[in-house]
Each structure stands twice: as C-alpha cells, then as structure tokens.
Amino acid sequence: MRHENTSGSSWRQALVSFVLVLIASGALYSGYFFFCTVRALVASVPLPFAESVAVAHTLPPGRSSEQELPDLVNAKERANILLLGIDQRGDEAGPWRTDTLILASIDPATNSAAILSIPRDLYVTIPGYGEGRINTAHITGDVRGYPGGGVALAKKTVSEALGIPVHYYVRINFTGFEKLVDAIGGLTINVETTIHDEKYPDNNYGYMTVHIPAGIQHMDGVTALQYARSRHGNSDFDRMGRQQAVMLAARDKLLSLDFSLASIPKLIKLAGDSVQTDLTLEEMLALAEIGKRIDRANISQGAIDATMTTTTVLPPNGAMVEMPQWDKIHALVADLFPSPAPEASPRPSLVEAQLANEAARIELQNGTLAGSLAQDAAADLRGKGFNVVLYDNASRFDYADTALVVYADKPYTVETLATELGVAPENVRREAGSHSDIDILVILGRDYAQRAGG
DSSP states (O other): OOOOOOOOOOHHHHHHHHHHHHHHTTOHHHHHHHHHHHHHHHTTSOSOGGGTOOOOOOOOTTOOTTOOOOOTTTOOSOEEEEEEEEOOOTTOOOOOOEEEEEEEEEETTTTEEEEEEEOTTBEEEETTTEEEEGGGHHHHHHHTTOTTHHHHHHHHHHHHHHTSOOOEEEEEEHHHHHHHHHHTTOEEEEESSOEEEEEEEOTTSSEEEEEEOSEEEEEOHHHHHHHHHOOTTTHHHHHHHHHHHHHHHHHHHHHHOOOOTTHHHHHHHHHTTSEEESOOHHHHHHHHHHHTTOOGGGEEEEEOOGGGEEEEEETTTTEEEEEEOHHHHHHHHHHHSOOOOOOSSOOOOHHHHHHHHHTOOEEEEEOSSOTTHHHHHHHHHHHTTOOEEEEEEOSOSOOOSOEEEEOSOOHHHHHHHHHHHTOOGGGEEEOSSOOSSOSEEEEEOHHHHHHHTO
16 A cells, blocks of 8 residues: 655745745845855756755855854754955955945744844954954955955854854845845835935945935835945944845845746846855755744844944044943843753754755655564654655565665755665665656665664
8 A cells, every 4th residue: 555645845935935034034135145056057957956956065165174163954053144245346356344244043943033233343353363343354364364264254253252153154245236136126115214425435436425315215226225335324323224124125025026937047147256155055945944934023133233332433543443342232142142942842953944945755665574664664754854755565575775766866865864764875776767756765674674673
C-alpha cells in the first residue's frame, strides 16, 4: 500500500517570501541583493531557478576566518544583519565611508524582526585602530588591509560597540537604491515635516537645494534617496527616522506587488554590482521561510538618538562627534535584541526552513524484513521537516545498506537526508531525467534497521 502526504511550496512563493522577509526586517537595501546574488545564474539556469540552483559552499566576500559566524543550516538563534549604505559616486573605485548604518535582526523563535539605526558620527572604538567615528570603520578596513576588508571591520566594530554578534552584512550604493525604488514603481510616504535642504550633496562634491513638501508624497528613486539622506532638521537623528519610514514604505509596497517571471531578469540586470553581501543563497532562502511568518506588528524599531549621546567637539581639529551614553544604548539594544528565554517548546528549525524551500518529494521503501520500518522512518523524518510523500515495501528484502536514488536537483535535501540516514556517498545514485511522482527514493537497508532498533 502506498501512503501519501502533500506538502511544500512553489518556487514562486519562495522567491516572493524571500524578498518580503528582508524588507520586513526593515532592510530596504536588503531586498535588492537577492537579485545581485543570482544574476550570474539566470543566463545558464532555466527558470524556475529556485529549485535548480546548487549553491557552492564558499566563503563570500567580507567573511574573514577570524569571525565566528553561525551556520544557518543548524542555528536556531536570531540572525543579525548589518546594512551599509556607502557614499559611492559615479564610477569611483573607493574606498568609501558608510553614509548609513542599520542593524536588522530576524528571530525565528518569536517570528519577529527588529531594526536599529546607528548615527554615523557615533564615537566608538574601532578594534585595532583606536577611537573614531563609527562610519570610518569601513574605509579604515579597506585602506589598512583588514582581513575581510572594510565590511568585516564594520561588522566587528558594531558588534563590539553594541555587545551583540553581527552575523552578516549587506552593502549597497546610492545608484542601487534609486534603481530598486524605481523598479518597484516608487514609494508612497507621509512626509510629516517639509524638507527644505539647501546643502544637499550633489554628485560633484558641491551642494544643491532639495524641497519636499509635507503630506502624502509619491516618490521616485531619486526623491526617496533625497528624503532618506537629507540632514535637514536635527542632523543625523531626524534623518534616521526618515530612513526607517522609507524602509517600511518599501516593505508595504513589495507586499502589494505580484512578481512575474518576466520581471525577474530585468531586476537582476538592474542590480549589477551595486550590492554586496556575505549571505549565501541557501541562507537567504532559509531566512525567507522564517520571514513569511513575520507580521508588521512584530517589527520593532529603534534609533540611537540625541537622548543617548552628547554632541562633542574634539580637539585639535574641531571634529564634531556624538559621544555615547553606553548605559542607555545598551538598554535599547537589550530591548530590541533580547537574549533568548529558556525554551518551553522547540524553536522553529532553519533546517526545516531550507528543506521546505527545496520541497523535495521523498519516497521510502523498506528493503528489509523489519515489518514497519518504512512507516516508522516516515514518521521520524516528517517530524524533522522532510517531505515524505510515500512509503512502501521494496521489491526485495535483502538490502544490506541504505541507498538513495536521486531523480531531481535537490542538493540540500540529498545531503541532509544522507547524513540523517547514514548513507555512504557510494550509495547515493543519481539518475538522469525526472520522475513523475518523486524526487528522491530511499531504500532502507539492514544498517538502518539495526540503528533504529537500538
């Protein structure tokens, strides 16, 4: 008898949910880097690519060997992502300072997200290089040859200043920001106070006048960037509030859109080299699965503002910085990014998230004389997130070793399943072509029966 169970989601759901989780975490910049990550794959991989891309396990740009980064395959903790907006103009080769620093966090245990804006003039210790504005960490790392470059030193600086880990980064320039906003049809934002800035930086190291009236405004990419970047008002602090308003407006806009296959290559081409990240594609998809559960009401916002700093002029050159009041800042950080409480029930698993993204259909066959082996194994594997759709007896019962027959390109599921069942590499066989009912066939042998029986 064949027993069936249907589960899994389409590739299109995974794509849309991926974009939404990054915007839901407050990261307007982040939604764009998905397209940058996969742009090189589109020319050679037929859509839907979310089911056919095998992700190489390499060290992306910005990760240094000294960093202790969590493995999203096994971790069950929140993921903290540093968002960096760089002041890159035209075809400048860099290095660049960071014009914007925001820490976004996704917590799978509580289905929540948080964002924290960090003033660029915050005076901190840059590890190994003394005291300085926090926005100079990026350029210092690039100029001084820090392992992993400026992004790695920026991550380390923010982590040590706030007292929490920074696992990943996303970096985007102004051109990328403008293109993304235009690509999604602009943003609608309630401008609470008229912006009139006669010293808005132009592209030639001079100034221009920017005027944005109060009220509901529909903004294209250029205007949205001006609204987010202008220092009109109370210096950096008002600006940080506007940046978060832009992010959440982008989130709302993306939630209302219906992405089509025809639009994906165009968006990928637009990305170009505007975005850099150290998240792998499979890590992004794992976060996307978690992000589908995050509601707007569960997104917390905060900023290190004037109540937590003291404006100070430093001798001898008169540099103006924001001296931190660390007790207040760390209290805010603890509120936005709380340490996990003791678990009353198991947390959602990122392993299950990645398995759900591949949605591999698995059939189990009992190749032994142990009567209920396939049924018991199906229950166990389903409990761990595997999509077992069928179980039955094999055509014979003398299999000594468990074997996998792989019909479809489901690399993460194959690897995880082989590890779970103790299948040796030589017992994983790939057969060309597709199978109408299943993606992976598992024939359970006596080796598994002995382990399962204790």
